[in-house]
Amino acid sequence: MISDRTELTVELEYLDNIQPYDRGLVAIGDEVADIPFDRIFHEPDDFVETEEFKTGYRLEHGLNNNWTLRNIFWYSNTDLFLRTAELGSVNEERGVVSRSTREFDIYEEAYDIQTNLVGEFATGSVEHELLVGFDFRRSFQDLDLQQAFAPPLAPPPIRIFDPVYGFSLPDSEDIPQLFDGRSQLQQWGFYLQDLISLTDNFKVLLSGRYDIADQKATIRQTDFFDGSSPTQSDDAFSPRVGIVYQPIEQLSLYANFSRSFQRLRKVQHQERG
Numbered sequence: 001m002i003s004d005r006t007e008l009t010v011e012l013e014y015l016d017n018i019q020p021y022d023r024g025l026v027a028i029g030d031e032v033a034d035i036p037f038d039r040i041f042h043e044p045d046d047f048v049e050t051e052e053f054k055t056g057y058r059l060e061h062g063l064n065n066n067w068t069l070r071n072i073f074w075y076s077n078t079d080l081f082l083r084t085a086e087l088g089s090v091n092e093e094r095g096v097v098s099r100s101t102r103e104f105d106i107y108e109e110a111y112d113i114q115t116n117l118v119g120e121f122a123t124g125s126v127e128h129e130l131l132v133g134f135d136f137r138r139s140f141q142d143l144d145l146q147q148a149f150a151p152p153l154a155p156p157p158i159r160i161f162d163p164v165y166g167f168s169l170p171d172s173e174d175i176p177q178l179f180d181g182r183s184q185l186q187q188w189g190f191y192l193q194d195l196i197s198l199t200d201n202f203k204v205l206l207s208g209r210y211d212i213a214d215q216k217a218t219i220r221q222t223d224f225f226d227g228s229s230p231t232q233s234d235d236a237f238s239p240r241v242g243i244v245y246q247p248i249e250q251l252s253l254y255a256n257f258s259r260s261f262q263r264l265r266k267v268q269h270q271e272r273g
Contacts, residue, residue, distance in 0.1 A: 005062040015052040020044075021084045026160060028092050033160055041097050041158050043165055046084035053077050056112075067119035070133075074112040081105045085155040085167060086147070096157040101148040103175055110139035116191075129195040131207075137187045146175040181219040188212045193240075205242035211235060211261045236261035 002008055022040050025032050056074035063069060081104070088098035116133025148154045153174060155167035193207035212235045221227035240258040247253070 007060045009058040011054070011056055011058075013052070013054040015050065017051075018047055018049045021046040021048045021082055023087050026087075026090050026097055028090075028160075035160060039163065041085075041087055041099070041160075041163060043085045043155070043167055043169070046082075046169075048080065048082040048084075051079045066121060067117065070114075070116050070118070072112075072114040075110070076112075077107070077109040079105075079107045083169060085169065090160075091157070094157075095160045097160060098157050099155045101154050101169055101175055103146040103172055105144045107142045108139065109141075110137065112137050127197040129197075131191070131193040131195075133191060135189045135191075137185070139185045141183045143179060143181055143183075145177070145179040146172065147178045148175050176224075177222045178224050179219075180222055181217060183215065183217040185213065185215045187214075201246040203244045205240065205244075205256075207240040209238045209240075209261070211238070234261075 020040075021042055023042070025035065025037070025039065026041065027033065054074065054076040056072065059071045061069045083103050084101075085099045086102035088100060090097050112135070114133065114135040116131055118129070118131045120127065120129050122128065148170070153170050153176075155169075158164070189209060189211045191207065191209040193205070196204045196206065198204060212233075214231075214233045216231040217229065219226075219228045219230075238259050238261050240256070242254065242256040242258075245253045
């Protein structure tokens with residue numbers, strides 16, 4: 001609490017976790033195979049390691065009794081690394097699961113900012129709760145995937161009902177590089193919302209949001225894919241309309257129409273022949 005009108009909250013989180021890697025059980029037909037719940041089909045020493053760091057703040061300042069300014073900032077980064085005998089297809093007749101050698105390293109970093117102003121006012125007998133603001137996100141992702149599908153670099157298939165372990169994964173430098181790339185996403189969002197109280201028991205919500213998203217990627221040449229640098233830009237307007245009717249205090253009837261926009265990260269590449 002900085003003052004009677006200003007409140008600041010600072011948060012920090014750090015995670016360093018190493019755990020066994022397990023994709024779960026397999027199915028025979030449309031049912032899970034009749035095997036012990038704790039059975040694995042990777043190698044016993046396969047692992048996934050996650051290191052994650054997050055920090056940010058929430059700042060809220062009351063301009064007066066009716067208007068409040070809010071600002072939120074977050075920074076995060078995540079590094080995930082796994083090294084495993086990865087599972088493939090199931091041969092139900094033979095009762096075996098195919099496997100490959102996989103080494104996967106992904107690093108993500110993101111910056112998020114949100115600022116908005118919320119206030120209450122009246123136009124005659126009609127009361128309004130207005131929200132206006134913007135948010136911004138900038139994120140990066142580096143992905144390095146190495147994978148071997150054939151012996152001697154890949155492990156043999158493993159039996160579902162009588163597994164035999166003991167395959168030693170090859171050194172990292174011996175595993176073919178399947179994918180190596182970096183992507184960057186930058187997104188702006190601007191929004192306006194008005195909750196209108198026409199009467200004590202009837203309210204209307206009107207809001208709109210406009211998003212702008214730009215993405216570019218750098219795909220480095222590997223044994224499987226040609227290098228490229230695709231880019232993509234999108235924008236969209238997302239409206240929202242809602243009504244609330246409260247015939248009695250214990251009952252609320254609500255109807256809503258909305259359209260949303262989500263920027264999906266897509267990486268286009270050309271496979272080498």
